[in-house]
Amino acid sequence: MVMNTFSVSKLFHSKWTATQPTNREKHFLVTKLLRDSNEIIRECLLEAVHSGRVQTLDWRELKNDDTWLQGWK
Numbered sequence: 001m002v003m004n005t006f007s008v009s010k011l012f013h014s015k016w017t018a019t020q021p022t023n024r025e026k027h028f029l030v031t032k033l034l035r036d037s038n039e040i041i042r043e044c045l046l047e048a049v050h051s052g053r054v055q056t057l058d059w060r061e062l063k064n065d066d067t068w069l070q071g072w073k
């Protein structure tokens with residue numbers, strides 16, 4: 001399995017494409033980074049461009065290129 005590589009510091013406002021879209025939600029934008037009490041990024045909020053629906057995701061899941069592709073494809 002090949003992993004997406006990216007800098008966590010550049011995660012905010014990055015664009016992602018779901019490899020298996022649901023409800024016609026294919027393109028997403030990272031709109032917020034959620035940090036713990038030590039200011040370590042734990043999760044991110046992804047907003048679907050099509051519907052505006054927001055979901056919380058462990059940012060490490062974006063490394064899985066079977067599920068996510070960097071940019072809008």
